[in-house]
Amino acid sequence: MKAIEAKIVVLGSQGVGKTSLVAKYISNIYSKEIGPTIGASFFTCKINLNNVKVKMQLWDTAGQERFKAMAPMYYRNANAALLVFDVTNYTTFSEVKSWILELQKNVQEPMFLLLVGNKIDLEQERAVSREEAIIYAQSIGAQFLETSVVKDQGIEQVFISIGLGLINLSSESKCSSMKRYESKDSLLSTHSSMSNLSGIQYYDGVHMAIDISQSVEANGIGRIEVGPWERDAVAHGYPQKSGWCC
């Protein structure tokens, strides 16, 4: 069986539901108490699609501004980006746009992009229309899906379309950083197996990679507060002893 191994970065503003989405898919848990992500969390999962095993390594990043400086560490080698916004909060949609600009500026390798509008269970409070999101997704060559973690809607589709996107990307050999190999594992041992694709609704055809030709504009967002995590700010410690525990 063919297998590919790919890195996926999950980006989006704080509180849009990135961690909820990933945790719901991977461990089928939903908890209000997970709390904001600090730094980043790393998840792995496997999915079988069209007789290809896709091994995903997901970086769920923190939406807090102070961790923004860490983001390049995660998107640098990513093969796909999952850009999440909250359909009830227009600002989070605008912030997705600035993430796209940053990716376009800094990532050379082709990348599969999936835009996700989460929290559609709160339809009454919707602030980002489906049409606007679709048009934007098309303009950047991304796919678009809507989800609700609370009502378990569209979660699996997110991962299936990432999987399919990655398979496409690898078959077109556009992506040199993705691992391809023959897997000896049986189908049974894998995490999730695709049985039917018919239930999925796509709002857009598959587009590959970021259109680098697109002009990059300043994002118009004010000073970004980054954390103290620059390279030269590393702890040194002092060799000393008294009063120290271990």
Add this chain to the structure above:
Amino acid sequence: MSDISNFSDEEDSRQDDCALVDALSEINFNEHNIDSIRQNKLEESQEQKHEIHSDPASSSSLNFVDVDEYDYLHDSEWINQKCHVFILSTAGKPIYNLHGDEEKLNTLFGLLQALVSVVQTDDDCIRSITAKNTKFVFLVKSPLILVGVNKSNRSEQQIYNQLMDVYNQIIFIVTLSHMKSVYEKRNNYDLRKLVAGSERWVDHLLRNEKRTRICNSSFVSLTHSVRILPMESSIRDSITSTIQSNCNKIKNLVFAVLLANNKLITLVRMKNYYMHTDDLRLIFNVIDCSESFKSAENWLPICLPKFDSNGALYAHISYISDDCEACLLLMTVDQESFPILSNAKKNITEKLRRGNYIEAINTGMKDKGIKLKSDIGVSEIRHFFYKNKKNTQLLCSEITAPYIDNLDQFEKLEAMYYDLHNRIHRTSRPLKLIYEMHQHEIQLAWVTANYELYATFEPLVDKKSVIIAQVNKLLKWIRKEEDKLFMTGTHIF
């Protein structure tokens, strides 16, 4: 109160026992003890450098401000909270408060800042204000001001220590140098932006002030120590060497910490670098309140203030496995080493499983503290905690009746321990032994060169000989089980 100056604290067990006999025989158990303590307290408070005396008649400490501006001053629930903690910048910007909505507390923050700066104009620094039964303690560490307001019997020093822990937790999040640099650039900077998402760490640090569960955790902060997960020393050694062998070759790895249930299993460090208990307690606090660490491998920058308050370490934080809730932290100075650490963790888990150590850890995790009756066979001791001073490790007994099922009772017990701890460590007049009869219990505090023991006895044990015998039995048992109860020796990569 007896101050036993000829009291000896020998290491030898027999001499320890004799010492206790001697010490106890010099104490007269009567009410006068209590009075003289009160006297001491008075004397001490008069010594305080910046005691601001307020008229006892107008003891509500804030009534010299325009009351109309405050919603909270009419909120008796807010006013009557036993403990408040406020953090603000030296410019007066609110950063954190334990209770209430900070929007409505702006004027109060302004007042606190004013108090600090008024004293500073005299080239001096405000330490505390006492108003009737309320203490205001200030920790001024530019660019931050921390204020603790406390109505309990906590001493100024104890409140100060608590503020210090909170301060360190903030540094843990933002690092001191970074915080200073943002304030240098902008004096009125809003630090909440940098702390955002981690406020719950500070909340959790102060959880004992909003208690919902009865546990030994406040004695850990009281004694500035850490608890150890009990296990056979041979098993602990094997777990340690599993970590060592998988991490030996990793460059730039500074610390590996394995913990479970707020207790340390083992710690391995880089040669010449040491982990301070205060830093370790912050780590415990953060792990304890971050449920989300359980479902993934986490990679985050942290600052250990005692290790280096001006620099960050990267921490790989993950739980051993679905069936083992022990948490492994691998701390490095290399931002790029996530894949290596992730791999090392995988190998460590595999080896622990093969050696059946997962089971040993899970067994240790069931431990809720020493069982006085079944483990040791002492029936008159209700509760104790014992601090091993050499390695600042704490041993606690299980909390049982009458404290376990009654929050009020437990809080009274806790308050008595805080009071004991304060009196025995008072800088102006440190003691070595306190023995006290209360209405519902008897308490003992004993400080030697090697350990500190705080214990609570059944109230009807009025025979000193019984107390002595029970304490000796306890100490003997601790000594016998030392290898299992404490982590001895240090381990380097």
